[in-house]
Amino acid sequence: xxxxxxxxxxxxxASGSDTxxxxxxxxxxxxxxxxxxxxxxxISHYPGAWPHLHFTVADHGTTTIRGTSDPKYSLAVTGxxxxxxxxxxxxVSIDSNSATRVTGTFSGRVIHVSDEDHETAxxxxxxxxxPYATRPGK
Numbered sequence: 001x002x003x004x005x006x007x008x009x010x011x012x013x014a015s016g017s018d019t020x021x022x023x024x025x026x027x028x029x030x031x032x033x034x035x036x037x038x039x040x041x042x043i044s045h046y047p048g049a050w051p052h053l054h055f056t057v058a059d060h061g062t063t064t065i066r067g068t069s070d071p072k073y074s075l076a077v078t079g080x081x082x083x084x085x086x087x088x089x090x091x092v093s094i095d096s097n098s099a100t101r102v103t104g105t106f107s108g109r110v111i112h113v114s115d116e117d118h119e120t121a122x123x124x125x126x127x128x129x130x131p132y133a134t135r136p137g138k
Contacts (some may be wrong), residue, residue: 001020007106010123018130019043019131036059051085075087082109092104100132107122
């Protein structure tokens with residue numbers, strides 16, 4: 001399945017153009033109630049690919065996710081090893097959504113919770129062009 005995404009995580013570029021056989025990462029899924037979910041991960045470096053972003057957002061328009069203030073929307077970010085992050089604020093815009101694909105952009109900040117300082121990391125220049133999964137799954 002043709003897929004593509006790119007973003008800059010705290011100054012380090014990340015991108016991908018493949019999906020896995022089970023269609024778990026780098027594809028979108030309808031969640032119902034006007035929501036979609038998608039995971040972005042450069043699987044060419046798997047295992048240990050970094051970073052891994054998992055979004056749940058509205059299936060159209062712009063969604064701003066502020067921490068965990070609205071449980072409908074979410075962003076989970078994991079890094080290599082023990083690096084864990086929580087969402088500070090992320091904006092995701094759905095530019096196009098058809099029966100087979102979704103495209104959009106994203107940017108924002110996450111907080112590094114694996115260190116004592118809880119430093120903020122920027123996620124910028126995010127773009128995605130993802131197929132909808134054709135296999136049943138999560």
